[in-house]
Amino acid sequence: MWAQHTLTLPARRRGFHLITREITGAVPELARTRTGLLHVFIQHTSASLTLNENASPDVRADFETYFNHAVPDGWAPFMHTLEGEDDMAAHIKASLLGPSLTLPVQQGRLALGTWQGVYLCEHRDHGGPRRLILTLNGEAL
Amino acid sequence: MWAQHTLTLPARRRGFHLITREITGAVPELARTRTGLLHVFIQHTSASLTLNENASPDVRADFETYFNHAVPDGWAPFMHTLEGEDDMAAHIKASLLGPSLTLPVQQGRLALGTWQGVYLCEHRDHGGPRRLILTLNGEAL
Amino acid sequence: MWAQHTLTLPARRRGFHLITREITGAVPELARTRTGLLHVFIQHTSASLTLNENASPDVRADFETYFNHAVPDGWAPFMHTLEGEDDMAAHIKASLLGPSLTLPVQQGRLALGTWQGVYLCEHRDHGGPRRLILTLNGEAL
Numbered sequence: 001m002w003a004q005h006t007l008t009l010p011a012r013r014r015g016f017h018l019i020t021r022e023i024t025g026a027v028p029e030l031a032r033t034r035t036g037l038l039h040v041f042i043q044h045t046s047a048s049l050t051l052n053e054n055a056s057p058d059v060r061a062d063f064e065t066y067f068n069h070a071v072p073d074g075w076a077p078f079m080h081t082l083e084g085e086d087d088m089a090a091h092i093k094a095s096l097l098g099p100s101l102t103l104p105v106q107q108g109r110l111a112l113g114t115w116q117g118v119y120l121c122e123h124r125d126h127g128g129p130r131r132l133i134l135t136l137n138g139e140a141l
Numbered sequence: 142m143w144a145q146h147t148l149t150l151p152a153r154r155r156g157f158h159l160i161t162r163e164i165t166g167a168v169p170e171l172a173r174t175r176t177g178l179l180h181v182f183i184q185h186t187s188a189s190l191t192l193n194e195n196a197s198p199d200v201r202a203d204f205e206t207y208f209n210h211a212v213p214d215g216w217a218p219f220m221h222t223l224e225g226e227d228d229m230a231a232h233i234k235a236s237l238l239g240p241s242l243t244l245p246v247q248q249g250r251l252a253l254g255t256w257q258g259v260y261l262c263e264h265r266d267h268g269g270p271r272r273l274i275l276t277l278n279g280e281a282l
Numbered sequence: 283m284w285a286q287h288t289l290t291l292p293a294r295r296r297g298f299h300l301i302t303r304e305i306t307g308a309v310p311e312l313a314r315t316r317t318g319l320l321h322v323f324i325q326h327t328s329a330s331l332t333l334n335e336n337a338s339p340d341v342r343a344d345f346e347t348y349f350n351h352a353v354p355d356g357w358a359p360f361m362h363t364l365e366g367e368d369d370m371a372a373h374i375k376a377s378l379l380g381p382s383l384t385l386p387v388q389q390g391r392l393a394l395g396t397w398q399g400v401y402l403c404e405h406r407d408h409g410g411p412r413r414l415i416l417t418l419n420g421e422a423l
Contacts, residue, residue, distance in 0.1 A: 002317045002421050004388065035143045037180055037276055039319055041386050043395030045335045050236040053186045058221035059232055065218050066233050070211070070352070077347050080340040091341055092348050095332040099398070100384055102241055104182050104274040106145065111274050113184030116240070133386040133393050135319055137278070137419070139143050176284045178321055178417055191377040194327045199362035200373055206359050207374050211352070243382055245323050245415040247286065252415050254325030257381070278419070280284050 001036075003029040003136040009120060011128045014086075016050075016060040020117045024110060027134050036105040036138015043131045046090035046124045048097035054117025063119070067093050090123035097121050105138050142177075144170040144277040150261060152269045155227075157191075157201040161258045165251060168275050177246040177279015184272045187231035187265045189238040195258025204260070208234050231264035238262050246279050283318075283422050285311040289414040294404050296368075298334075298342040302399045306392060309416050318387040318420015325413045328372035328406045330379040336399025345401070349375050372405035379403050387420050 007026040009019065023040055024030060030038065042049055053059040071092045074085035081088065101118060104111040120130065148167040150160065164181055165171060171179065183190050194200040212233045215226035222229065242259060245252040261271065289308040291301065305322055306312060312320065324331055335341040353374045356367035363370065383400060386393040402412065 004317045004386065035145045035276070037278065039384055039386065041384075041393075043393070043398065045333070045395070045397050051186070051240045052232055052236050056221055059229065062219050062221050062229050063233065063236070066212070066216070069218070071348070075348070077351070078344050080338055080344050088341065088344050091334055092345065095334050095345070095379060095401075097236060098239060098380060099333045102180055102182075102243055102384055104145065104180065104276050106274070111182075111184070113186070113272070115186050116184065119236075131395070133388070135317070135386050137319065176286045176417070178419065192327070192381045193373055193377050197362055200370065203360050203362050203370050204374065204377070207353070207357070210359070238377060239380060243321055243323075243384055245286065245321065245417045247415070252323075252325070254327070254413070256327050257325065260377075 001138055001140050005134045007132040007134055009130045012122050014122050014125050016063045017120045018054060018117045019120045023118055023134060027136055029136055030105060031108045032141050033105045033108060033138035034141045036136060038103045038105055038110065039100060039135040041100040041133045043133060045094055046087065047127055047130050048094040048099055048121040049101050050097045050119045050121055051101055051116050052119055053115050055115060086125050093123045108141055142279055142281050146275045148273040148275055150271045153263050155263050155266050157204045158261045159195060159258045160261045164259055164275065168277055170277055171246060172249045173282050174246050174249060174279040175282045177277060179244045179246055179251065180241060180276040182241040182274045184274060186235055187228065188268055188271050189235040189240055189262040190242050191238045191260045191262055192242055192257050193260055194256050196256060227266050234264045249282055283420055285418040287416045289416055291402060291412045293410045296404050296407050298345045299402045300336060300399045301402045305400055305416065309418055311418055312387060313390045314423050315387045315390060315420035316423045318418060320385045320387055320392065321382060321417040323382040323415045325415060327376055328369065329409055329412050330376040330381055330403040331383050332379045332401045332403055333383055333398050334401055335397050337397060368407050375405045390423055
């Protein structure tokens, strides 16, 4: 069984945001899947997806602090600077974290660990809405 | 054909560990799969999975040295410090390396390159046992 | 429907290279797939794959500059140095960026964003040809 949905996330401020519920809410077929995989894909190159701690907002703030340090806005050697100081750094962060997640499905639910949640990683100051393609493949309950 | 297994890895010391054989040994249906994909997923946010050189233990030691340098334990700007000096650094390393691998299956075997092996990346000093969900999808031999 | 192909890319110089067309050209079944996923896998540990901006060559040059800075060739603490100054750095870059991409397929085409393209990330000075395994799974049009 295959299902595919487009999910447009509203614009969020730069940083790391929990979006697990938005994703599961956009795939009604999940509840009818015994065993399968859900692929979550972002169609952008300056925002990304990761899986991390779903409880403490401090963790998400620390992610923002760390990645801004590791890949500084307006780093002097960058040549691609036309689209703003945050643009080239955003591209690199997007590749460090990655454009997709593949998540196991078990008995109608994502088989995530207790503390795992999906983060939207918004690397731009004004990234705007972000479009995801959600692809579910599995066998029916 | 779908198959899904839980594999609990015993606690390992902090560092990078080859676990290819433990994974293939936990999926008996692999041997009967002509073409497919094996998804390996870790249900934790302070350990991760990667694919790298399967021969030299020095490579795995260098991974540990590099990542401890790139994401220092107890980095001063971190706010999430309640769970120990190694905790927040572990979360970031886990997202840099990622929580899953998808591996091609060909004629009953993983189609890895000669030098590729699966690493469990244990980012905590005392991480304990780690739980993996292994999901195989493919067509039978 | 499953299809699997091997694609051997000719040797390229160290750096980041757009290979989207080589990939889609190697999977004729893509055009007959309504909904599915294409898995692109590199069988090496010193080259990798990522998805990023497909227009400006400056972006790809900035990737090379950034990653050479973040993971320096011949970094003093490395122990695995027998295969050259670029080798151990290449292994780490390969794990930071990852060995595979999973891309959504929609109505016979990859459902990439307007600005997304597949990069081959060649981390070695003389990496030679690189072998990819392309695995398509989906339902037929």
